Amino acid sequence: METDCSHHDSAAPEAETGETAPKRAPTPLPPGTRLLHIGPHKTGTTSIQGAMFAAKDAMAGHGVDFPAHSRHPMEAALAVCARPGMMGDARPTEGHWKRLTDAVHATGGRTSVVSSEFFADAPDDEAIARIVDDLDRGRGRGRGRVHVLVTLRPLAKIMPSQWQQYVQNGLRMGYEDWLEHMLRKAPYEKPNPSFWRRHRHDRLVERWVRVGGVENVTVVVVDDRDRDGLMRTFESLLGLPDGLLVPVPETANRSLTLAETEMLRKLNMEFRGNGLPDELYSKMVRGGAVMHMKNACRPAPDDARITTPRWALEAAAAIGAEMAERIAAMGVRVLGDPALLSVVPSVASAEETGSPRIDPEVAAHALYGALAVAAATPARPPAPGRSVHQTPSRELVRVLGHRVLKRLKRA
Numbered sequence: 347m348e349t350d351c352s353h354h355d356s357a358a359p360e361a362e363t364g365e366t367a368p369k370r371a372p373t374p375l376p377p378g379t380r381l382l383h384i385g386p387h388k389t390g391t392t393s394i395q396g397a398m399f400a401a402k403d404a405m406a407g408h409g410v411d412f413p414a415h416s417r418h419p420m421e422a423a424l425a426v427c428a429r430p431g432m433m434g435d436a437r438p439t440e441g442h443w444k445r446l447t448d449a450v451h452a453t454g455g456r457t458s459v460v461s462s463e464f465f466a467d468a469p470d471d472e473a474i475a476r477i478v479d480d481l482d483r484g485r486g487r488g489r490g491r492v493h494v495l496v497t498l499r500p501l502a503k504i505m506p507s508q509w510q511q512y513v514q515n516g517l518r519m520g521y522e523d524w525l526e527h528m529l530r531k532a533p534y535e536k537p538n539p540s541f542w543r544r545h546r547h548d549r550l551v552e553r554w555v556r557v558g559g560v561e562n563v564t565v566v567v568v569d570d571r572d573r574d575g576l577m578r579t580f581e582s583l584l585g586l587p588d589g590l591l592v593p594v595p596e597t598a599n600r601s602l603t604l605a606e607t608e609m610l611r612k613l614n615m616e617f618r619g620n621g622l623p624d625e626l627y628s629k630m631v632r633g634g635a636v637m638h639m640k641n642a643c644r645p646a647p648d649d650a651r652i653t654t655p656r657w658a659l660e661a662a663a664a665i666g667a668e669m670a671e672r673i674a675a676m677g678v679r680v681l682g683d684p685a686l687l688s689v690v691p692s693v694a695s696a697e698e699t700g701s702p703r704i705d706p707e708v709a710a711h712a713l714y715g716a717l718a719v720a721a722a723t724p725a726r727p728p729a730p731g732r733s734v735h736q737t738p739s740r741e742l743v744r745v746l747g748h749r750v751l752k753r754l755k756r757a
Contacts, residue, residue, distance in 0.1 A: 372681050374585040377409065378455045380481050380492045381584065384554065385463025386544040388507040389497040390568050390576045395461050396594035397577055410584045411458040413449035422446035423464035426477055433516045434628025447480045457584060466544045474557040494554045494563045495583070497576065498547050500687050501662035506652035510607040512538050514636055516627060518614045525658045548672035560677050567682030579681060600640055604650040610636065663690040
């Protein structure tokens with residue numbers, strides 16, 4: 347970022363009240379369009395991906411294909427953007443991207459849709475041009491068939507969700523300290539340089555307009571008051587019947603509570619402090635403890651939530667107003683109300699701050715998830731004379747699993 351976000355004029359409007367006004371359905375995209383939804387993160391991507399994947403057969407009956415082999419072709423997007431996978435995961439390869447593009451090309455002249463928030467991480471114009479060209483190839487008339495869709499939410503709602511997601515990938519910094527770095531400490535790139543790459547939304551839209559053309563980019567401002575609004579927008583753009591897309595419960599992608607996030611953050615500190623391998627984190631922490639905790643536990647209404655301080659809400663709203671103004675000046679089609687990007691949540695609607703106390707049952711589920719991963723891994727003793735830190739992570743998981751399994755059997 348080029349300017350200190352704390353110095354922006356924070357005279358943004360207060361949170362709106364009342365019912366949402368009826369909206370006119372957007373004009374459908376031309377038949378044969380390849381719709382590329384690039385997110386970014388925390389803008390309803392998981393919800394729309396799950397709905398489209400569940401309805402892919404019904405969509406096909408209306409001339410719209412969902413060519414990805416899973417709900418979210420994350421590996422393909424990471425590969426073409428030259429990004430590593432999550433901490434400890436195997437790095438995606440060109441094969442992932444080729445598999446996706448081959449599936450897109452197989453749709454022929456039909457309308458198709460591809461969605462991954464990781465496309466927002468494309469590092470430069472060259473990478474964006476490659477994404478567009480690779481998806482457009484096979485038409486025989488050059489670029490123009492790909493239409494880029496960007497979904498946006500207010501930064502004030504994105505920041506807490508994005509912070510806890512970073513914690514799930516090993517971040518050790520507390521929320522308010524993280525906000526200080528993202529909003530007040532130039533160049534605003536530590537500890538997560540990807541944040542503003544994704545969420546300086548005006549520059550994100552500008553990059554894709556520069557490559558794809560203003561006529562091939564649509565921006566959708568998500569209104570959280572209209573729970574199914576994003577589904578209806580996708581249906582309209584794709585020419586699908588109203589009500590075809592419905593939300594699919596996705597417990598594995600729910601946000602963590604403040605207590606859960608703090609427990610994980612402390613674990614991250616211990617993990618890094620002891621120099622354990624990243625692959626072990628992927629298997630036992632993220633794939634074991636966190637995943638089992640999300641699936642087995644639902645947050646209680648009185649659980650402490652991640653709360654953003656007033657100064658950060660005002661800074662985020664000021665940046666949102668600036669971004670909305672710049673996006674409007676580009677001339678792209680904007681669906682929804684850009685004023686939502688500059689709203690400062692009122693005290694009445696802000697989440698209450700509470701003590702981040704972890705429920706013993708939640709902690710037990712997290713511990714069980716890690717133990718279950720270890721217990722399910724075939725055992726092989728490490729070579730003699732090696733310390734824990736010298737033992738490869740896969741071997742370490744197998745040894746831990748063998749020991750846990752023996753103790754469980756004795757019990």
